[in-house]
Amino acid sequence: MRQLKIALVLLLIGGVLTTAAFVMAFTTAEMQRFGTVTVPEPIDTAFPLQQVTEAGYTYERPWFSQKIFYFHVPVAEASFLVFAVAAFFSIRFLMKRRKEFDTKARLAMETAIVFVMLTMITGILWTRAAWGVWWEWEPRLTTYFIMTLMMIGYFVLRNSIEDEERRATYGAVFGIIAFINAPISFFITRLIPSSHPVVFQSGFATSNLIPFILGQIGMLMVGYAIYAIRASEERLEERVDVLKDALEG
Amino acid sequence: MAEKTTPAVSLRPSGASLSWRQFKAIVRKDIVMELRTKEMVTSMGIYALLTMVIYQVALSQAGTAFDPRDIAAGLLWLAFVFTSMLGLNRSLVHEKDQGCLEALLLSPVDRPVIFFAKAAGNLVFLLIVQTLTIPVFAFLFLQGREYGGDLWMIPLALLGGAIGIAGVGTLLATMSVNTKGKDFVLAVLFVPLMYPLLLAAVSATSAAVLGGDGYVQQFWSSMALVAAYDVIMLGAAFALYEFVIGA
Numbered sequence: 001m002r003q004l005k006i007a008l009v010l011l012l013i014g015g016v017l018t019t020a021a022f023v024m025a026f027t028t029a030e031m032q033r034f035g036t037v038t039v040p041e042p043i044d045t046a047f048p049l050q051q052v053t054e055a056g057y058t059y060e061r062p063w064f065s066q067k068i069f070y071f072h073v074p075v076a077e078a079s080f081l082v083f084a085v086a087a088f089f090s091i092r093f094l095m096k097r098r099k100e101f102d103t104k105a106r107l108a109m110e111t112a113i114v115f116v117m118l119t120m121i122t123g124i125l126w127t128r129a130a131w132g133v134w135w136e137w138e139p140r141l142t143t144y145f146i147m148t149l150m151m152i153g154y155f156v157l158r159n160s161i162e163d164e165e166r167r168a169t170y171g172a173v174f175g176i177i178a179f180i181n182a183p184i185s186f187f188i189t190r191l192i193p194s195s196h197p198v199v200f201q202s203g204f205a206t207s208n209l210i211p212f213i214l215g216q217i218g219m220l221m222v223g224y225a226i227y228a229i230r231a232s233e234e235r236l237e238e239r240v241d242v243l244k245d246a247l248e249g
Numbered sequence: 250m251a252e253k254t255t256p257a258v259s260l261r262p263s264g265a266s267l268s269w270r271q272f273k274a275i276v277r278k279d280i281v282m283e284l285r286t287k288e289m290v291t292s293m294g295i296y297a298l299l300t301m302v303i304y305q306v307a308l309s310q311a312g313t314a315f316d317p318r319d320i321a322a323g324l325l326w327l328a329f330v331f332t333s334m335l336g337l338n339r340s341l342v343h344e345k346d347q348g349c350l351e352a353l354l355l356s357p358v359d360r361p362v363i364f365f366a367k368a369a370g371n372l373v374f375l376l377i378v379q380t381l382t383i384p385v386f387a388f389l390f391l392q393g394r395e396y397g398g399d400l401w402m403i404p405l406a407l408l409g410g411a412i413g414i415a416g417v418g419t420l421l422a423t424m425s426v427n428t429k430g431k432d433f434v435l436a437v438l439f440v441p442l443m444y445p446l447l448l449a450a451v452s453a454t455s456a457a458v459l460g461g462d463g464y465v466q467q468f469w470s471s472m473a474l475v476a477a478y479d480v481i482m483l484g485a486a487f488a489l490y491e492f493v494i495g496a
Contacts, residue, residue: 147441157424157438
């Protein structure tokens with residue numbers, strides 16, 4: 001029960017932090033600029049007038065879709081991290097052969113898939129706004145999509161095995177082998193030309209960094225809370241099973 | 250054939266030569282079984298041929314201006330992916346249905362040897378099917394087309410891809426054969442895991458087919474990726490096979 005209480009507290013704090021990050025992203029964070037825009041008449045804007053030509057008045061173009069960064073990136077990094085936790089518990093299971101590690105690996109994988117879905121949704125929205133397309137077969141997007149498919153495959157594999165020990169072993173083996181793709185997906189934008197932005201290479205203003213860090217910490221707390229709440233639910237289920245057996249036996 | 254002389258000298262052969270003999274015995278078993286039934290190569294070959302028919306349908310509206318060489322590498326690898334899934338599933342279903350896998354596990358053979366022997370057997374069948382498919386594919390789709398790259402590049406790219414498919418596929422097929430979904434589970438696990446290898450292999454094969462500017466460089470950088478995938482994934486599959494086969 002103590003874990004559940006901690007989880008609920010963390011969920012609350014995480015919720016507050018991510019909401020704060022969201023609000024700060026639109027209020028205090030410095031507006032990112034994305035090229036220039038030329039309009040026929042002068043407009044009232046916080047951005048200084050760049051130049052006046054025959055074509056019109058040129059202003060810096062504000063980049064509103066960039067705001068999703070404060071949600072998309074924390075969620076995406078949390079997804080990689082929780083996937084790593086799942087792989088870690090998979091390795092622990094193969095080493096120790098204890099059921100609890102298998103349960104932990106599975107719950108971590110469930111949590112990871114929640115974050116992966118959120119990353120996908122926010123990513124697709126941003127892609128539409130920034131690139132003008134919903135989807136592009138671009139290295140980061142492709143490897144991340146493959147990672148999603150592997151996580152789905154993990155659960156397909158598990159659901160298709162009845163024997164409990166075999167299910168745990170196969171799940172662990174596939175979890176480990178699927179995780180090989182995660183660092184590839186993470187580093188690929190830094191290795192080969194990719195249209196997916198690498199924000200931390202281009203430098204960062206403090207007013208941008210603070211909401212990002214808050215969002216990241218908040219998202220990790222939410223992640224742990226999801227995991228721990230599922231774990232306590234799992235324990236209750238096990239107790240119900242034991243009681244059922246005792247009553248029937 | 251230096252291996253043949255050493256075991257005769259000592260009664261207890263050293264670990265390496267013993268493993269090598271066990272490896273040869275398992276591979277020979279698979280090949281003898283195949284020579285008797287001719288099941289794997291026939292089914293995989295016919296499946297590949299049927300894929301070609303479907304390609305014809307898929308390309309039938311493309312017109313004459315369209316150059317099939319542009320997508321030839323992709324089509325070839327698509328055929329190999331599907332036939333190899335069929336073959337991998339078969340190869341392990343045989344082992345399981347006839348109780349052969351249990352007998353192998355009872356025999357004092359190291360688990361890694363079983364893995365490499367099964368993977369080698371699958372590799373042999375895959376290579377045979379590739380060798381049969383390529384001329385048919387060229388005959389059906391690439392007649393009268395000019396060939397861009399060097400001829401030796403294609404077999405090299407095919408071999409690199411086949412090694413990865415056989416290695417990872419053997420691990421996954423050993424798992425999927427013990428599930429309710431069997432071939433469906435194999436597909437769900439196999440395709441995403443194969444993705445990087447397929448991408449690199451298609452790129453290498455395409456460079457070899459098309460030629461053009463910088464094709465040698467494209468070929469070798471793709472082959473480096475194929476080799477890296479083979480090494481990493483075979484290493485992982487080798488390390489994890491023991492857990493899979495024991496469960």
